[in-house]
Amino acid sequence: MKGTLVACKDVDGLFKALNMSHCSDEWRLFIDSSKVSLKAVFLHSGNVLLSIPIAHAFGIKESDDSMKQLPQYIKYVTYKWNICAALKVIALLLGLQLGYTKFPCFLCEWDSRDKAHHYVKRIWPLSEFSSGLLSGELWFYE
Numbered sequence: 001m002k003g004t005l006v007a008c009k010d011v012d013g014l015f016k017a018l019n020m021s022h023c024s025d026e027w028r029l030f031i032d033s034s035k036v037s038l039k040a041v042f043l044h045s046g047n048v049l050l051s052i053p054i055a056h057a058f059g060i061k062e063s064d065d066s067m068k069q070l071p072q073y074i075k076y077v078t079y080k081w082n083i084c085a086a087l088k089v090i091a092l093l094l095g096l097q098l099g100y101t102k103f104p105c106f107l108c109e110w111d112s113r114d115k116a117h118h119y120v121k122r123i124w125p126l127s128e129f130s131s132g133l134l135s136g137e138l139w140f141y142e
Contacts, residue, residue: 004057005055005056005060005069007040007073008055008074009073009074011075014052018052024079026044026045026046027044027045027081028081028082028084029042029081029082030042030051030085031067031070031083031085031089031093032085033086033088033092036060037059037060038056038057038060038066038067039053039056040055040074041054042054054074055070055073057070067089
C-alpha cells in the first residue's frame with residue numbers, strides 16, 4: 001500500500017490528553033474515503049462534544065487493503081465502536097466487491113446474472129459474509 005497513514009494508536013491516551021472520559025458506547029467511528037485519501041473521526045453520539053480526528057491517510061486508494069489496515073491500526077477490536085460511513089466504505093470494510101457484481105446481495109448468494117432462476121428459485125444459499133455479520137463477527141475483528 002503506497003501513501004502514508006497517520007493514526008492514533010493510544011485512544012485512551014488521546015482522550016486523557018483532551019481531559020475527556022472515553023466510553024465506547026458514547027462515540028461512533030466515522031470513516032470517509034475518496035480516491036486519494038482516507039479519514040477517520042470520532043463523533044459523539046449526542047453531538048454535544050466536538051468531533052475528534054483519529055486517522056488520516058493521503059495517497060492511499062480506496063481498497064480492501066487500506067480499509068483492512070485502518071481498523072487494525074486503531075485497535076477496533078478492543079473498543080468496537082459503532083461505525084458510520086458511506087455504503088461504499090461499508091462494502092469495503094465487509095470485503096464486498098465493488099461495481100457490477102455477480103452476487104450483489106451481502107446476505108445471500110443471489111446471482112444477478114442467472115436470469116433463468118430469478119423468479120423460479122426463491123431460496124438462495126447464505127453468503128460467507130452473512131454468517132459473520134449476523135453473529136456480530138466481521139473479518140477485521142481478528
